[in-house]
Amino acid sequence: MSFGPEVSNWKYSLFLENKKNNFNKDNILNILTKKDIDEAYNTISTWNNYFYTPLISLNKLAKKLNIKKIFYKDESKRFNLKSFKALGGAYAVEKITKGKKEIVVSTATAGNHGRSVAWGAQKLGLKCKIFISEHVSEFRAEKMRSFGADVIRVEGNYDNSLKECIKQSKENNWQIVQDVAWQDYKLVPKLTMAGYSVMMKEISEQTKNDKISHVILQAGVGGMAAAMVAGIARYLDNIPKIIIVEPESAACVLESIRAGKIEKISIKKESLMGGMSCDEVSLVPWEILKNSINYCVTVSDNYISKTVKSLANCEFSDDKIIGGECSTPGIVSLAGLCNDSEIKNKIDLNENSNVLIFGCEGDADEELYQKLLNE
Numbered sequence: 001m002s003f004g005p006e007v008s009n010w011k012y013s014l015f016l017e018n019k020k021n022n023f024n025k026d027n028i029l030n031i032l033t034k035k036d037i038d039e040a041y042n043t044i045s046t047w048n049n050y051f052y053t054p055l056i057s058l059n060k061l062a063k064k065l066n067i068k069k070i071f072y073k074d075e076s077k078r079f080n081l082k083s084f085k086a087l088g089g090a091y092a093v094e095k096i097t098k099g100k101k102e103i104v105v106s107t108a109t110a111g112n113h114g115r116s117v118a119w120g121a122q123k124l125g126l127k128c129k130i131f132i133s134e135h136v137s138e139f140r141a142e143k144m145r146s147f148g149a150d151v152i153r154v155e156g157n158y159d160n161s162l163k164e165c166i167k168q169s170k171e172n173n174w175q176i177v178q179d180v181a182w183q184d185y186k187l188v189p190k191l192t193m194a195g196y197s198v199m200m201k202e203i204s205e206q207t208k209n210d211k212i213s214h215v216i217l218q219a220g221v222g223g224m225a226a227a228m229v230a231g232i233a234r235y236l237d238n239i240p241k242i243i244i245v246e247p248e249s250a251a252c253v254l255e256s257i258r259a260g261k262i263e264k265i266s267i268k269k270e271s272l273m274g275g276m277s278c279d280e281v282s283l284v285p286w287e288i289l290k291n292s293i294n295y296c297v298t299v300s301d302n303y304i305s306k307t308v309k310s311l312a313n314c315e316f317s318d319d320k321i322i323g324g325e326c327s328t329p330g331i332v333s334l335a336g337l338c339n340d341s342e343i344k345n346k347i348d349l350n351e352n353s354n355v356l357i358f359g360c361e362g363d364a365d366e367e368l369y370q371k372l373l374n375e
Ligand SMILES: Cc1ncc(COP(=O)(O)O)c(C=O)c1O
Pocket: 083, 112, 218, 219, 220, 221, 222, 223, 224, 225, 274, 275, 276, 278, 326, 327, 360, 361
């Protein structure tokens, strides 16, 4: 009989306090507005098969870590797309194309965003071009093709795929639907973030009777994390402590917080958490995150397969949970923080805490998921 992994031995890699923390609801909702957020919910909640994804209690893990409650938002169930990204790209496609049929949409992606854009385009009968780097699995490429997208593989990393997407889109007059912002390209990334904020609307109702004290948010370019911060400003009465978690090999938010400005990092080795292996925080998220988050933490890839297996084997909760690689860092970092008594004290993690973490994706890459389960 298995008693689960020895989470009491797990460690985080780096921890940093944000000295500039000064959560200001009005400032945050000036960037992603109440109107943006409400429009997204009003639209997405009318889509076929929309329902609240489960908020699962990780009661067994909470007991091991001596935390009151741990809530796990299970995005493996999001519209059969198996990740929260379903809410962003598809919503942006719908908003920017405004019912026109002759538009071709394009994007560059690590996988899940592209799947959302392809799905959104197919729903509206639009053509779609998706650019992927050599690191994106063929399984993920095939999923995007299954939604009718043309998938174009580009040599090199994500940045190369984005450059090629921008170049070909300009030449062919395709409409780029990117989740990353740059100077003069902020509207679409904002729309994707507004789409993601639907998660916090659901959570605010699912936790009506429990005040959330801490929230741990995964970051790649920071879009999801910043959208959740805006959702907290919009929907929650209390402000939890906000902790950003990143792969130790791709800590672009942590390094930017340390520097007090956006820092591009150099990724020596791509993390297995592919969606989070990003070298630069995006502009719009940075404006929200820089003063609203309390702490940053990083984790190693070594705990990914252990966490995937424990979720699947009901070792953290009564329910079997299908959590892919990007669903693991919330759990890993929480265990690591709880195992450091000084930090645990400092950030007020204790038997009265209600911690919210995100299971951002399920087995979106089924082959990798099986490999992690069998490791
Ligand atoms: C699958 C996946 N992609 C991407 C991200 C990161 O999102 P963003 O790039 O908006 O920070 C996450 C966050 O955990 C994720 O789970």
